[in-house]
Every structure is written in structure tokens, then in C-alpha cells.
Amino acid sequence: MRDVLDEVYPWYRAGESFGLATVVSTFHSAPRRPGAAMAVSASGTVVGSVSGGCVEGAVYEETEAVRASGRPVLRTYGVSDDDAFEVGLSCGGTIQIFVEPVSRRTFPELPDVVASLNAGEPVAVATVVSGPDDGPGALGSHLVVRPDRVLGTLGSAGLDRAVALDVRGLLHHGTTALRHYDTVGRCLDGEESAGLGELTVFVGSFVPPPRMLVFGAIDFAAAVAELGAFLGYRVTVCDARPVFATASRFPHADEVVVRWPHEYLAEEASAGRIDDRTVVAVLTHDHKFDVPLLTTALRLPRLAYVGALGSRRTHRERLTRLREAGLEEWELDRLSAPAGLDLGARTPQETAVSIAAEIIAAHWGGTGRPLTRTDGPIHIATASDERPPAPAAAD
Known part of the structure; x- marks a missing residue:
């Protein structure tokens, strides 16, 4: 929903x-991940996408019908790889889509969701996508969950408590997923009952964008910052030299900070503004900046990626200095240096692509090899992909 909210909220x-x-x-290969959304206005205007074009036409017609009837529906589009083109899902697999009418009457909590997003507060929306037409767990009912409060109801206090407890766990990790319950709130996600619950609840988690901290106000940093912003990171460029660390030199960064890099990183970590989604790119090429900064970074328990630019000779010297600073080998193993995948990059822009590719591969567990030289699924399975959708309302 977040990807269409700016356009549909008016x-x-x-x-x-x-x-x-x-x-x-989704199950097996599918073009869009859970949470992707498409909206259709009363005039027929379309924003967003649920399949990258595979089943957009069918979903458009379903969305028009739901808007007119006011009755939400759950639909499943899925075919074998051999028959994919005939049905319209070009990559095969299965995609399950919930279609609902949205208005002030059906979703009065939406303004609060928007307010949380605008304030950078984590918030999740739990929606019943399979359930009875009325009563506890009514189809299309919403529960808005924040770390400290809940808004709306799924129809009963017990169900609200159980779902809110689960949702807070998902929200902490920024996870979007399906959960199954009975109408009194007992979770039915065990191995024997998964997918067979009386209620199926979709949890959409919305957390502030992950951070990319770029240290070293050089031309490579400008390219990395631009690509980081493109990938959805909140980008900070930090350098101790005010003549180089200026907003005009880094128009794609959300902020430019003039501080000693290791001091800034330590303060951000102490303030709780660093988490396990944060990536750090060290581009300074100067030991007086690199060593204290990397010493701090590699001792933080919650970083998704730490990369440092430089030649192999520079990196060997850097490792010697880091060992002298007291870092253990297991801490040094967390460092990606020289940063980036082997693309033969030369320019700042090419180097930024190389570093971004390594960050993506680290996040999803990719090999970094050409797809023509790999076998099996293109998209590596995650927990939400492990189980096929429930067969209810299959088309």
C-alpha cells in the first residue's frame, strides 16, 4: 500500500x-512481493501494480467490481510454468491478491496510518483477508498496530490482543506476512494447521526506510549516495572536512554531516538510530579516518553491511592497522573490502553499481554470478514463500 498511498490518499x-x-x-516465482498494491479510482484511474503486467487486466476488472459492490474478495492467480503465458502469469508461480473497497467508512483508521508514515513512525496494518462476512474476524476489517498503541478492531478484544502481539513481533523486523487464527484469537500457524484457520490475516509492516551511511565526501560518495537513494535508503554523507561535506555536492543525500566519522557513527548507535538494516560504506581512503571508523563499525552488533573502498594494497595495510587496534579476526570477517562485486568498474558511477550490487546480494543471499551460469529459481525463497497460499477462492 505504501507505494500508492501518496496518489490515493487525496x-x-x-x-x-x-x-x-x-x-x-506468493509461491514459487512471482513478479511482485507481498505488499505490492494497485488502486483504481471511481473514474477508472489506475496507480501501482500487482504483477508487473502479468495479471493486471484481470485484477483491474476485479477491483472495479469490488469498488462497485463494496464486498472484498480474495483471489488466487496461479499456473504451472508450462501454461504461464496462456493465463497471463509470465513467470509461473502463484500470486494471491486481496481486493477491497477503501473509503472513510470502510477504513476510518487510514489517516492515522498516513500520519505515522509521515512522522517516520513504524506502523503495521492487519487486515482480515479470509473470514466471515460479519462478527469477529469479519472480512476486510482492519487493526492498525504501533509499538505502543492499537487503533481499530477485528471484532473482539481477544482477537485484537492476539493479533496485536504477533504483529508487533513482525513490525519489529519490518516483516510483511500472512497469519492464521480462529475467531477467539488462537494462532493456527503450526505445522499441522497452517493455512487451515478460520481467519487469514495479512500484516503489512511499514517501517522507516533503512539507512545508508556514506563516509568520505568524494566523487565516489556522490555516486553511491545517488544509487542508495534510488534503492530506497535514507542516505547520510559524513566527513570531517567542511569544505567537501556540503549539501550542494550531494544533492541525492537526505543529509550531509560534518563530523569525525567514528564519533558520528558511535553517537547514532547510542541513540538507537542504527539497526540491522543499516549499511555503511567507507570511502575515505585515509587511515586516520578509516581505522577508528571501521573499529567502531565492526564492533557494532547490528549492521547489515560494512564495506570499504580501496586497492588490495590499501586493504592489506588497513587490516594490519585494524589488528593493531585490537580487532579480532571474526570482527574483520564482517568487513567487505575492497567493497563491491567484480564488475570491472572504473568510474564513480560504475563503482557505485558494484557496491550496491554487493549490498543487494548480501541482503538476499545472492551469489553475484551471472544468471546464465546459475540454475534453479531466480528469486531465493524467503519464509513467506515457503508455503503455498490457501486454496480458498481460487480462480
């Missing part, structure tokens, strides 16, 4: 009703 504020289609689960 419809909501104007009192219009619109249809919202959301990917709630």
Missing part, C-alpha cells in the same frame, strides 16, 4: 471510494 480525503488490490502471498 481520493480518500475527497470522500471518494476506490478499489485497492494488494498482493498478500
Whole structure:
């Protein structure tokens, strides 16, 4: 929903009703991940995508029908790889989509979700995507969950408590997933009952964007910052030299900080603004900056990636200095240096692509090899991909 919210919220504020289609689960290869959304206004305007073109036409018609009827539906589009093109899912696999009417009446909590997103607060929306037409766990009911409070209801206090408890765990990790319950709130996600619950709840987690900290105000940093912003990171460029660390030199960065890098990183960590999604790119090429900064970074328990630019000779000298600073080998093993994948990059822009590719591979567990030289699924399975969607309402 987040990817279409800026465009559809004016419809909501104007009192219009619109249809919202959301990917709630995928199995095997699928073009969009859970949470991807497409909305259709009363005038037929379309924003967003649920399949990259594979089943957009069918989903558009379903969304129009739901907006007109006011009745949400859960639909499953899935075929074998051999028949994929005939049905319209070009990559095969299965995609399950929940289509609901959205208006001030059906989703009165939406303004609070928007307010949390605008304030950078973590928030999750739990939606019943399979359940009874009324009563506890009514189809299409919403529960908005923040770390410290809950808004809305799924129809009963017990169900709200159980779902909110689970959702907070998912929200902490920024996870979007399906959960299964009975109407009194007992979780039915065990091995024997998974997918067979009376209620299926889709949890969409919205957390502030992950951070990319780029240290070293050089031309390579400008390229890395631009690509980091493109990938959805909140980018900070930090350097101790005010003549180089200026906003005009880094227009794609969200902020430019003039500080000693290791001091800034330590303060951000102490303030709780560093988490396990944060990536650090050290581009300074200067031991007086690199060594204290990397010593600090590699001792932090919660960083997704730490990379340092430089030649192999520079890196050998850097490792010697880091060992002299007291770092253990297991801490040094966390360092990606020279940073980036072997693309033969030469320019700052090419180097930025190389570093970004390594960050993506580290996040998803990719090999970094050409796809023509690999076998098996293109997309590596995650927990949400392990189980096929429930067969209810299959088309």
C-alpha cells in the first residue's frame, strides 16, 4: 500500500471510494512481493501494480467490481510454468491478491496510518483477508498496530490482543506476512494447521526506510549516495572536512554531516538510530579516518553491511592497522573490502553499481554470478514463500 498511498490518499480525503488490490502471498516465482498494491479510482484511474503486467487486466476488472459492490474478495492467480503465458502469469508461480473497497467508512483508521508514515513512525496494518462476512474476524476489517498503541478492531478484544502481539513481533523486523487464527484469537500457524484457520490475516509492516551511511565526501560518495537513494535508503554523507561535506555536492543525500566519522557513527548507535538494516560504506581512503571508523563499525552488533573502498594494497595495510587496534579476526570477517562485486568498474558511477550490487546480494543471499551460469529459481525463497497460499477462492 505504501507505494500508492501518496496518489490515493487525496481520493480518500475527497470522500471518494476506490478499489485497492494488494498482493498478500506468493509461491514459487512471482513478479511482485507481498505488499505490492494497485488502486483504481471511481473514474477508472489506475496507480501501482500487482504483477508487473502479468495479471493486471484481470485484477483491474476485479477491483472495479469490488469498488462497485463494496464486498472484498480474495483471489488466487496461479499456473504451472508450462501454461504461464496462456493465463497471463509470465513467470509461473502463484500470486494471491486481496481486493477491497477503501473509503472513510470502510477504513476510518487510514489517516492515522498516513500520519505515522509521515512522522517516520513504524506502523503495521492487519487486515482480515479470509473470514466471515460479519462478527469477529469479519472480512476486510482492519487493526492498525504501533509499538505502543492499537487503533481499530477485528471484532473482539481477544482477537485484537492476539493479533496485536504477533504483529508487533513482525513490525519489529519490518516483516510483511500472512497469519492464521480462529475467531477467539488462537494462532493456527503450526505445522499441522497452517493455512487451515478460520481467519487469514495479512500484516503489512511499514517501517522507516533503512539507512545508508556514506563516509568520505568524494566523487565516489556522490555516486553511491545517488544509487542508495534510488534503492530506497535514507542516505547520510559524513566527513570531517567542511569544505567537501556540503549539501550542494550531494544533492541525492537526505543529509550531509560534518563530523569525525567514528564519533558520528558511535553517537547514532547510542541513540538507537542504527539497526540491522543499516549499511555503511567507507570511502575515505585515509587511515586516520578509516581505522577508528571501521573499529567502531565492526564492533557494532547490528549492521547489515560494512564495506570499504580501496586497492588490495590499501586493504592489506588497513587490516594490519585494524589488528593493531585490537580487532579480532571474526570482527574483520564482517568487513567487505575492497567493497563491491567484480564488475570491472572504473568510474564513480560504475563503482557505485558494484557496491550496491554487493549490498543487494548480501541482503538476499545472492551469489553475484551471472544468471546464465546459475540454475534453479531466480528469486531465493524467503519464509513467506515457503508455503503455498490457501486454496480458498481460487480462480
